[in-house]
Amino acid sequence: MDQTKIFLNDSQMPKKWYNLAADLPTPMLPPLTPDGKPLSPQMLEAVFPKNLIEQEISRKRWIDIPQEIAAILYRWRPSPLRRAIHLERYLKTPAKIYYKDESVSPSGSHKTNTSVAQAWYNKQAGIKKLTTETGAGQWGTALSFACHLLGLECKIYMVRVSFDQKPMRKVMMQIWGGNCVASPSQQTQTGRDVLARMPDTPGSLGIAISEAVEEAVLDKSGKTRYALGSVLNHVLLHQTIIGLEAQKQLKKIGIKKPDVVIGCAGGGSNFAGLAFPFTCDKIHGQKIDIIPVESEAAPKMTQGRFAYDFGDVAGMTPLLPMYTLGHKFIPPAIHAGGLRYHGMAPLVSQAIVEGLMRPHAVDQLHSYEAAILWARTEGFIIAPETSNALACVIEEAKKATREGKQKVILFNLSGHGLLDLSGYEKYLNGKLESSQVSRKSIQKSLDSLKVFKTAPRRKSGKW
Amino acid sequence: MDQTKIFLNDSQMPKKWYNLAADLPTPMLPPLTPDGKPLSPQMLEAVFPKNLIEQEISRKRWIDIPQEIAAILYRWRPSPLRRAIHLERYLKTPAKIYYKDESVSPSGSHKTNTSVAQAWYNKQAGIKKLTTETGAGQWGTALSFACHLLGLECKIYMVRVSFDQKPMRKVMMQIWGGNCVASPSQQTQTGRDVLARMPDTPGSLGIAISEAVEEAVLDKSGKTRYALGSVLNHVLLHQTIIGLEAQKQLKKIGIKKPDVVIGCAGGGSNFAGLAFPFTCDKIHGQKIDIIPVESEAAPKMTQGRFAYDFGDVAGMTPLLPMYTLGHKFIPPAIHAGGLRYHGMAPLVSQAIVEGLMRPHAVDQLHSYEAAILWARTEGFIIAPETSNALACVIEEAKKATREGKQKVILFNLSGHGLLDLSGYEKYLNGKLESSQVSRKSIQKSLDSLKVFKTAPRRKSGKW
Numbered sequence: 001m002d003q004t005k006i007f008l009n010d011s012q013m014p015k016k017w018y019n020l021a022a023d024l025p026t027p028m029l030p031p032l033t034p035d036g037k038p039l040s041p042q043m044l045e046a047v048f049p050k051n052l053i054e055q056e057i058s059r060k061r062w063i064d065i066p067q068e069i070a071a072i073l074y075r076w077r078p079s080p081l082r083r084a085i086h087l088e089r090y091l092k093t094p095a096k097i098y099y100k101d102e103s104v105s106p107s108g109s110h111k112t113n114t115s116v117a118q119a120w121y122n123k124q125a126g127i128k129k130l131t132t133e134t135g136a137g138q139w140g141t142a143l144s145f146a147c148h149l150l151g152l153e154c155k156i157y158m159v160r161v162s163f164d165q166k167p168m169r170k171v172m173m174q175i176w177g178g179n180c181v182a183s184p185s186q187q188t189q190t191g192r193d194v195l196a197r198m199p200d201t202p203g204s205l206g207i208a209i210s211e212a213v214e215e216a217v218l219d220k221s222g223k224t225r226y227a228l229g230s231v232l233n234h235v236l237l238h239q240t241i242i243g244l245e246a247q248k249q250l251k252k253i254g255i256k257k258p259d260v261v262i263g264c265a266g267g268g269s270n271f272a273g274l275a276f277p278f279t280c281d282k283i284h285g286q287k288i289d290i291i292p293v294e295s296e297a298a299p300k301m302t303q304g305r306f307a308y309d310f311g312d313v314a315g316m317t318p319l320l321p322m323y324t325l326g327h328k329f330i331p332p333a334i335h336a337g338g339l340r341y342h343g344m345a346p347l348v349s350q351a352i353v354e355g356l357m358r359p360h361a362v363d364q365l366h367s368y369e370a371a372i373l374w375a376r377t378e379g380f381i382i383a384p385e386t387s388n389a390l391a392c393v394i395e396e397a398k399k400a401t402r403e404g405k406q407k408v409i410l411f412n413l414s415g416h417g418l419l420d421l422s423g424y425e426k427y428l429n430g431k432l433e434s435s436q437v438s439r440k441s442i443q444k445s446l447d448s449l450k451v452f453k454t455a456p457r458r459k460s461g462k463w
Numbered sequence: 464m465d466q467t468k469i470f471l472n473d474s475q476m477p478k479k480w481y482n483l484a485a486d487l488p489t490p491m492l493p494p495l496t497p498d499g500k501p502l503s504p505q506m507l508e509a510v511f512p513k514n515l516i517e518q519e520i521s522r523k524r525w526i527d528i529p530q531e532i533a534a535i536l537y538r539w540r541p542s543p544l545r546r547a548i549h550l551e552r553y554l555k556t557p558a559k560i561y562y563k564d565e566s567v568s569p570s571g572s573h574k575t576n577t578s579v580a581q582a583w584y585n586k587q588a589g590i591k592k593l594t595t596e597t598g599a600g601q602w603g604t605a606l607s608f609a610c611h612l613l614g615l616e617c618k619i620y621m622v623r624v625s626f627d628q629k630p631m632r633k634v635m636m637q638i639w640g641g642n643c644v645a646s647p648s649q650q651t652q653t654g655r656d657v658l659a660r661m662p663d664t665p666g667s668l669g670i671a672i673s674e675a676v677e678e679a680v681l682d683k684s685g686k687t688r689y690a691l692g693s694v695l696n697h698v699l700l701h702q703t704i705i706g707l708e709a710q711k712q713l714k715k716i717g718i719k720k721p722d723v724v725i726g727c728a729g730g731g732s733n734f735a736g737l738a739f740p741f742t743c744d745k746i747h748g749q750k751i752d753i754i755p756v757e758s759e760a761a762p763k764m765t766q767g768r769f770a771y772d773f774g775d776v777a778g779m780t781p782l783l784p785m786y787t788l789g790h791k792f793i794p795p796a797i798h799a800g801g802l803r804y805h806g807m808a809p810l811v812s813q814a815i816v817e818g819l820m821r822p823h824a825v826d827q828l829h830s831y832e833a834a835i836l837w838a839r840t841e842g843f844i845i846a847p848e849t850s851n852a853l854a855c856v857i858e859e860a861k862k863a864t865r866e867g868k869q870k871v872i873l874f875n876l877s878g879h880g881l882l883d884l885s886g887y888e889k890y891l892n893g894k895l896e897s898s899q900v901s902r903k904s905i906q907k908s909l910d911s912l913k914v915f916k917t918a919p920r921r922k923s924g925k926w
Contacts, residue, residue: 003472009466104567174888177839375569376639376640425630425637
């Protein structure tokens with residue numbers, strides 16, 4: 001009997017996170033201030049605690065996972081590695097499809113891997129309260145959970161339109177004691193200004209970030225900081241536990257390496273979590289095709305530009321070197337809210353520049369088609385974001401059939417879709433539209449980009 | 464490090480189901496026709512296929528699990544046995560609390576264990592379509608899933624009020640191809656009659672059962688049958704895989720037997736699934752306290768009567784020997800919809816009569832208090848039904864503290880609560896009320912019971 005579920009004991013959970021910055025052939029470009037000058041770590045201290053800033057700029061290859069963090073992660077980690085034999089059979093593919101199941105976490109996605117770590121480091125630094133923004137609600141839920149366990153207060157600014165459409169996400173935050181308010185709110189100057197101008201605004205992630213950062217920076221006690229759920233180096237670092245576990249699990253069943261590694265990529269964190277340890281293997285000579293999958297609604301990697309750009313819509317954050325569509329780019333309202341971000345994590349962006357990764361974009365009609373096929377073969381209902389990765393997995397499995405190759409395909413099942421069923425409903429009722437955006441609107445957004453410096457393009461395919 | 468997650472390989476999944484009827488000291492009383500005469504198996508053949516009727520009346524101790532059913536169950540089974548160390552620490556109890564996690568199934572509860580088996584046996588019998596009713600939606604989801612995998616049509620009559628309140632449950636059924644309609648519907652004579660009299664009725668489980676049975680019985684092709692999600696012997700049989708796995712898992716970590724076994728009990732199937740294999744051990748001399756936990760909103764085991772009663776509100780089913788509040792009993796609209804049933808499975812009822820089990824009732828305010836504590840310690844959000852079992856677990860753990868005993872408490876986490884967050888919302892906002900019903904309304908309902916025969920009470924506590 002083929003083994004379809006590969007578990008690790010608690011004691012086999014990785015003891016360190018892996019930092020790709022240590023192995024990238026070209027050093028990472030530094031973040032800049034809005035006027036293009038180098039940003040000093042001290043400038044970030046009103047927003048993040050020192051210990052996380054140290055992780056953010058670290059070039060150390062391995063960073064210890066504190067035992068107290070591990071003790072919390074054991075609630076759901078090590079996460080299972082599973083084999084999708086029913087999908088394989090349906091596709092009649094010689095490929096073996098494995099996936100890490102990150103839907104098993106309390107909040108239902110990979111986000112808890114970093115929320116726990118961030119809350120712990122903030123607590124170590126004497127911080128009492130974290131603020132954040134959330135769009136669809138996954139990140140706000142994950143941070144509420146972590147703050148509750150570590151005894152921190154948690155304040156979440158949730159984009160008004162999602163706050164109204166997804167009331168159950170707020171209930172989950174409440175269960176863990178999180179204080180979730182609709183953004184724009186009356187609780188910050190930013191929020192009050194926006195409401196004065198546009199009382200009926202549905203809100204945006206840009207506004208919500210501004211409110212969360214304002215509350216953290218202006219707290220006179222100095223005990224409040226801000227937390228981000230993706231994009232930054234330290235967030236991606238915390239997610240590498242996914243790929244490190246997968247390496248152990250594949251070895252356990254005698255597979256030396258996967259041939260293809262796939263993850264969906266909004267800000268980049270779940271993808272990086274799975275892919276970075278394998279990217280290290282690739283740098284050291286293994287042949288692995290590594291594919292970050294974006295939505296055609298926000299195709300920063302396949303149609304954007306590598307440049308310095310703001311992380312938020314309002315232009316309040318430092319400038320980050322990354323693939324971007326321009327921070328003012330407004331994507332269609334697709335259901336995979338986590339993939340609507342305009343930029344890509346600097347570490348992932350740099351790895352793409354180095355030729356280590358091969359980005360791919362998926363239309364939401366294809367992603368839902370894949371999600372339904374998954375539910376009808378494997379049996380589980382996955383998140384709209386994850387279904388983009390799955391659509392790519394299916395394409396790669398079909399390619400393996402055409403080539404007659406017994407490839408091992410590994411992907412990250414980043415979350416379940418049980419709180420996002422309305423997208424499925426629309427798809428099944430034929431009410432969902434294609435998510436492609438016009439080249440013209442992308443070009444218009446890119447033209448507004450203030451480019452300070454672009455990364456050097458590598459000269460030839462060396463991997 | 465204490466092991467908090469105990470897994471089994473696919474090959475360690477039990478190969479047979481356990482039938483408690485073979486071991487009960489007093490033989491089971493037979494079902495009767497509405498006028499009190501013995502019911503022949505043939506009378507059931509318009510409703511159920513022969514192979515399931517054979518299981519229903521079987522006295523064989525062990526019944527083989529067909530390999531094709533096992534191949535489907537491997538998608539989520541063997542389910543994990545987990546230890547709730549964070550709850551233990553919070554309670555400062557010397558007790559060790561273990562639980563089977565049945566929330567890992569595709570539909571999110573134990574219901575798939577029997578839906579897959581029932582769909583398979585119906586398919587073997589040449590049946591092409593199954594009809595059923597569903598209240599909160601768990602059972603309809605599970606049957607849709609199973610029918611899809613086995614290529615059967617599935618028609619679900621969902622109680623109108625739930626159909627309107629929980630649209631996402633319908634989406635889940637649709638994902639697996641199930642055809643879910645609000646009941647009463649225009650598609651059956653029963654439905655049309657009810658709608659003519661009460662066009663605005665919210666519906667009831669009784670009406671929905673009648674519609675589903677009518678559609679099965681009246682189908683002229685003879686290829687449609689009805690499926691029930693709890694109460695009947697063959698349904699409980701399919702669930703015993705839960706307890707059989709738990710026995711193996713406890714042995715794996717050196718625990719010979721649990722001291723206390725707990726499950727919530729609406730119709731009785733998830734409770735029986737965990738408890739029956741341990742009930743067998745108890746009959747053969749082991750000391751185990753076995754506790755079915757009901758809601759105080761429908762306290763059939765603690766305040767009802769052992770008598771022959773109908774399984775449905777309309778009085779269309781055979782008479783079953785069971786603990787009941789009377790089939791016309793209408794419980795308060797608690798959130799744990801699965802615990803609102805007026806009766807208890809005959810096998811569980813008989814085991815209570817024999818003194819093998821010790822029923823317990825819980826108020827919904829206590830059950831939600833327990834559920835919140837679980838989310839804030841263990842981290843997961845459980846179904847409202849499950850939280851009743853948990854409230855009892857917490858009481859038993861506190862008792863162990865008072866007694867200073869290192870008891871092993873085992874319970875069944877029958878499902879997650881991710882599609883039932885509105886009850887949590889009401890509880891957190893202080894809008895939830897006690898679920899107790901008055902003795903007077905219970906007495907009134909009991910007085911209307913037509914009692915044909917009651918089981919002999921055992922004379923002394925022998926277990």
